[in-house]
Amino acid sequence: MEFRRISGTSGSVIAFVLLLFIHGAHSFYLPGVAPQDFEKGDELKVKVNKLTSIKTQLPYSYYSLPFCQPKKIVDSTENLGEVLRGDRIENAPYSFKMREAQMCNILCRVTLDAKTAKAFKEKIDDEYRVNMILDNLPLVVPIDRVDQGSPAVVYQLGYHVGLKGQYEGSKEQKFFIHNHLAFTVRYHRDLQTDSARIVGFEVKPYSVKHEYEGEYSEKTRLTTCDPHTKRLVVSSATPQEVEQKKEIIFTYDVDFQESEVKWASRWDAYLLMSDNQIHWFSIVNSLMIVLFLSGMVAMIMLRTLYRDISRYNELETQEEAQEETGWKLVHGDVFRLPTNSDLLCVYVGTGVQCLGMVLVTMIFAMLGFLSPSNRGGLMTAMLLLWVFMGLFAGYASSRLYKMFKGTEWKRIAFRTAFLFPAVVSAIFFVLNALIWGQKSSGAVPFGTMFALIFLWFGISVPLVFVGAYIGFKKPAVDDPVKTNKIPRQIPEQAWYMNPVFSILIGGILPFGAVFIELFFILTSIWLNQFYYIFGFLFLVFVILIVTCAEITVVLCYFQLCSEDYLWWWRSYLTSGSSALYLFLYATFYFFTKLQITKLVSAMLYFGYMLIASYAFFVLTGTIGFYACLWFTRLIYSSVKID
Structure with a gap:
């Protein structure tokens, strides 16, 4: 059993009413959702949320799997609705600096034992997705889809923990983990102040069996992911298999792209997907x-x-x-x-x-x-x-x-x-x-x-x-x-x-x-x-x-x-x-x-x-x-x- 902090269970209705009268029906900011301006070099706090699967409908916390962890895991305060939905929002080990691109950052190295390998395989088999949040925006995976001859981009909430399939002609089903994440943070810049607001948070996951020379250390230089050439060797790299005693190195890239989308319209890409x-x-x-x-x-x-x-x-x-x-x-x-x-x-x-x-x-x-x-x-x-x-x-x-x-x-x-x-x-x-x-x-x-x-x-x-x-x-x-006083008989x-x-x-x-x-x-x-x-x-x-x-x-x-x-x-x-x-x-x-x-x-x-x-x-x-x-x-x- 555990106790969780719950915010918003008292006074929320009063807050709703006050907001309605103060800001009106057309222009207001929700509590905790006001726009935040970032200067170049400001630290961006990435948070991890639950693991979800449409096959099981059972959410799990992000750190229920042996992913890389920060020095101290801090739970975010959640309202009653978030707790009932199974949201578990915690800090992430990723370090982003506003408008400063990073390539091939090594997050950590994990060696799997029988228990952790089994946990990863089960989540991959059940098609679990990892959910993250940046400035209240959920992480999405852009997918190019041709619709009636014209290419269109659709978005999938969260990226899959991994994938399974056959590799190099083997008839046996193998499990591969997405251990390299290429993040793209889109921002809208104010030309007068040069500050920026985040309007998009995307990722493209890859499975790469990283290689390096010599003994592994914090300053190890990977041959499969070279930050100097700013290139991830995906085409020639072997995917990272999930097996006992396998070594997995987690890495990530961060790219910042300026966008014409304004902060008020940043949710349109998430919402305007139904017909x-x-x-x-x-x-x-x-x-x-x-x-x-x-x-x-x-x-x-x-x-x-x-x-x-x-x-x-x-x-x-x-x-x-x-x-x-x-x-x-x-x-x-x-x-x-x-x-x-x-x-x-x-x-x-x-x-x-x-x-x-x-x-x-x-x-x-x-x-x-x-x-x-x-x-x-x-x-x-x-x-x-x-x-x-x-x-x-x-x-x-x-x-x-x-x-x-x-x-x-x-x-x-x-x-x-x-x-x-x-x-x-x-x-x-x-x-x-x-x-x-x-x-x-x-x-x-x-x-x-x-x-x-x-x-x-x-x-x-x-x-x-x-x-x-x-x-x-x-x-x-x-x-x-x-x-x-006497009820009449109801005819047939x-x-x-x-x-x-x-x-x-x-x-x-x-x-x-x-x-x-x-x-x-x-x-x-x-x-x-x-x-x-x-x-x-x-x-x-x-x-x-x-x-x-x-x-x-x-x-x-x-x-x-x-x-x-x-x-x-x-x-x-x-x-x-x-x-x-x-x-x-x-x-x-x-x-x-x-x-x-x-x-x-x-x-x-x-x-x-x-x-x-x-x-x-x-x-x-x-x-x-x-x-x-x-x-x-x-x-x-x-x-x-x-």
Whole structure:
């Protein structure tokens, strides 16, 4: 177990708000991400981050492998989000001087034993990449790719520890390590002050079996890498094989290149790599679904409902109410308490908490506060917002509970505060134990675990109770019609009005509105890429809200017309069933896009996607429920009922 320093867990939300008012929505600098000017010869601090692999999804700290180490390893202070992501940022042994090129610097010499050779081979076999940071910019490997006849440069985050393959006609697979790194630091120079800002950090890795004459010492001159000729003999050099008792000499070059890219645009190369046309296609696809549903809702609301209400009111005047049919016939039962009403109140309150967290997070992300340059900021903000949104969760659950004529508001508040977080925490603890068993840096340390528990019990739970108290003190919402003492019998329903069938049908369209954007989100999470188009994501989220509301209202109307008044839970499950399709799509994505082969990695993937699907269920279900509640109250308050 280990304790780690966590910065930003308290006061981050206040800092966000202050920054918004001080700097505005268009021009601001994030904490720790302000531009830094470097003079010629200034020392540049290179930091190493975790080792990552899209095959295992298990991060490891850089010094878990026997790389060259500085005299003293210093851990950087990390925020809560960085620790949960498995980031382990430490100082590196590399020495850079601003705008001073260096060639063939010898870093250190390592002689492998059986254990270290095995560790290197395992990481190379699992395609692990080394991540570094310079002035908050992640290290990338430029890759030339010909696209439709025109060469283009794409960037890969981090460089591979090594590679495996056959060499010199041998049929045996051998492992080779990247022991020579050719760094390129791009900078934008201020012509007036001659100071410069770093706008790019690239590397080209090589595997070179270095050779030298005589005994090895700190002043050894390598024959395979001559700093005087400024040339690395790559073409004629033998690659460095990873084997027991093999000697590996780590070297590096540093080159500085002036760039026209300004500091404010330095992240463009990292971010502008996805096809915006696909995002626009996603928006158009979602809008078509919304327009289709909006047309149906408009037809129901403006034509059918208007005709129904007019006819019902005329029947009342003509004393022909005994012949009424359709949704008005169940007016005496439509607001009858649902089964497990307490559980419904809890889930609605949890859904409000999720909705508030997602909505505020996206607004901050759109304004740039949670950009990829602020590592861990997105996850930290989501956790803090979840905690503070407990106030609204308690309020929503107790208001609905009082509408259901409940009296024990503390019990509802307790269940709201614990049900959803307890389920998520149980899954999280099991997954964390698996990660811990793999000795991965992704395992949450004891200190961070204590911080999470404190956020839950120390802040979220009290806020839920405060919200529940405020909500319960409000006067109860009266039903627009009276409920009969004896429930009426529900007639036999057509096959297409079967609850299971209609619920499953209702979840297709909300999922269809978001599944294209979901692909990009999954890619950013599991394929180690950046997701930054929060404007598109916010539009898709608004479309999701509208779609959930409209499809639930449409199916609720059909249900009431069939004289089935058990709409409470069905309205929640109708839009909430989109979470089932999300999990099925995640399963499809696993088998078609990922290369995960290890059991632990697969369990991590499905465990985290189960948590995401569960959260999506309570979010979409709550949207559908409130839309249906508004709809039923509206239509039954519009007709004359004795």
